[in-house]
Amino acid sequence: MRPSFPPIALPKWPAVGALPKLAVGPREFLDANQARHGDIFATTILGQKIVFFTHPRHVQHIRVNNSRKYSAGKGNPIAHLIFPDGIITTDGKKWRDRRRAAQPYFTPSHLETIFPAIDSSIRKNLTPFEESATNGAPCNIRECASSITISVITEAMLGARVSRDDLEKIISAIDYITNHPLRFFAQATLLENLQIPWRTRAQESLSLFSTVVRNILNDPNNQSHGSILRIYARDPLQSRAISNILELILAGYESTECVLTWILLHIAHSPDLQRRLALEIDQSIGNGEPDPGNIRELKHLHMTLHEALRMYPPAYLLWSQCTETDTVDDLTIEAGTRAVISIFHTQRHPSAWTSPGRFVPARFEHDDTIAEHRRNGSFTPFGTGSRQCIGQRLANSEILLAVIRILQRYRLCPTAPTSRLPNPDLRISLRPLGKIQLLASHR
Ligand code: HEM
Numbered sequence: 001m002r003p004s005f006p007p008i009a010l011p012k013w014p015a016v017g018a019l020p021k022l023a024v025g026p027r028e029f030l031d032a033n034q035a036r037h038g039d040i041f042a043t044t045i046l047g048q049k050i051v052f053f054t055h056p057r058h059v060q061h062i063r064v065n066n067s068r069k070y071s072a073g074k075g076n077p078i079a080h081l082i083f084p085d086g087i088i089t090t091d092g093k094k095w096r097d098r099r100r101a102a103q104p105y106f107t108p109s110h111l112e113t114i115f116p117a118i119d120s121s122i123r124k125n126l127t128p129f130e131e132s133a134t135n136g137a138p139c140n141i142r143e144c145a146s147s148i149t150i151s152v153i154t155e156a157m158l159g160a161r162v163s164r165d166d167l168e169k170i171i172s173a174i175d176y177i178t179n180h181p182l183r184f185f186a187q188a189t190l191l192e193n194l195q196i197p198w199r200t201r202a203q204e205s206l207s208l209f210s211t212v213v214r215n216i217l218n219d220p221n222n223q224s225h226g227s228i229l230r231i232y233a234r235d236p237l238q239s240r241a242i243s244n245i246l247e248l249i250l251a252g253y254e255s256t257e258c259v260l261t262w263i264l265l266h267i268a269h270s271p272d273l274q275r276r277l278a279l280e281i282d283q284s285i286g287n288g289e290p291d292p293g294n295i296r297e298l299k300h301l302h303m304t305l306h307e308a309l310r311m312y313p314p315a316y317l318l319w320s321q322c323t324e325t326d327t328v329d330d331l332t333i334e335a336g337t338r339a340v341i342s343i344f345h346t347q348r349h350p351s352a353w354t355s356p357g358r359f360v361p362a363r364f365e366h367d368d369t370i371a372e373h374r375r376n377g378s379f380t381p382f383g384t385g386s387r388q389c390i391g392q393r394l395a396n397s398e399i400l401l402a403v404i405r406i407l408q409r410y411r412l413c414p415t416a417p418t419s420r421l422p423n424p425d426l427r428i429s430l431r432p433l434g435k436i437q438l439l440a441s442h443r
Contacts, residue, residue: 058329082246216245320338347380
């Protein structure tokens with residue numbers, strides 16, 4: 001007979017539960033528990049019961065077929081601290097209203113309108129590639145991807161002019177939160193509740209972030225016609241407007257940066273892949289101007305993007321809270337339990353993918369592959385069901401366009417012939433571990 005609740009990964013220190021293990025190595029924690037207990041396992045963190053799910057069928061069960069028994073909005077405790085009033089962190093009517101207000105700014109026709117602005121944000125951030133090609137010095141790929149994606153979200157999407165200084169402040173605040181999510185969480189909740197009068201890095205990051213966003217919101221030059229900022233600026237509750245903008249910046253910046261970094265790394269480390277992509281771009285666009293039409297033709301580039309999203313889904317944990325007792329694989333999930341799906345595992349699950357740890361864009365060669373894997377829950381890098389990512393098209397367009405602009409001009413290679421691809425580091429999103437440098441040369 002199966003247990004009525006998934007096996008517990010026993011915590012070493014009962015008061016904090018699995019927090020230390022999860023904080024030190026989320027990947028080791030998830031891998032070890034999956035190997036030991038199977039595709040569902042549970043633990044406690046600070047007294048809260050958390051169940052982890054790692055099989056593709058769980059994605060369908062929780063996010064599609066039984067989504068009414070789960071609150072996606074209440075799921076993610078860190079998102080709640082930063083933007084409690086956003087699309088990601090609300091449910092029901094509040095969520096519908098927020099999502100409907102933002103939706104027009106993510107349609108294909110709006111994205112076509114802002115396409116030149118996306119392109120311009122990308123091109124002005126390619127200087128480090130040019131410098132590397134000119135003087136042979138390594139180029140820090142993460143920093144480049146980071147400047148590209150923060151510019152796209154603030155300038156092209158929000159339509160705001162933000163000083164370099166303010167952009168750097170945003171990046172450093174996000175870096176702190178994403179590099180130390182559990183420390184951030186502990187500082188922002190425990191110390192706050194205990195009313196300890198230290199000014200913590202968590203508080204500093206949040207207040208710095210809010211100040212920059214408030215400046216963006218209050219600058220009348222930033223509310224150009226057709227920009228989403230206009231909608232938020234009209235909100236009588238400024239704290240809600242700030243929360244909404246913070247959410248778009250946070251959700252849209254780091255995830256996109258991670259995927260772009262992984263693609264550039266694979267291109268540099270695989271001369272075959274690079275040749276193939278460069279040839280495809282030469283044949284369809286050459287040195288001319290990319291547009292949404294000719295980008296759609298680049299089949300191999302799309303396959304590469306899908307494979308990067310499969311192997312390195314930046315939002316690799318889908319959080320929700322069970323609101324009505326549910327049964328998953330014969331196991332009872334009680335109301336109040338946090339349900340966390342690891343799509344890092346579902347997208348590498350051996351039941352759905354052959355050689356899941358290998359980067360093979362060709363697995364997406366057939367047009368129906370994505371639909372099939374989406375249906376069985378094994379390819380959901382942007383989530384699935386009604387809470388799917390609103391920024392999916394924006395993210396895809398900017399990543400594809402950035403790779404095109406880079407490969408039109410440069411050849412990429414690792415800094416040393418012996419250097420290897422970095423391992424993924426599971427934090428808030430899924431970054432490559434260590435210092436990420438490449439060399440660029442002119443084509
Ligand atoms: C490669 C880039 C991106 C990836 C992989 C990604 C992934 C995801 C995932 C997995 C979810 C669903 C979370 C859940 O169900 O719990 C999500 C939701 C969301 N994403 Fe993205 N995202 C990306 C880029 C963006 C961008 C560019 C924006 C906006 C500028 C954005 C805004 C949002 C919002 C607002 C939601 C909440 C949707 C809802 O609850 O209705 N994302 N994203």
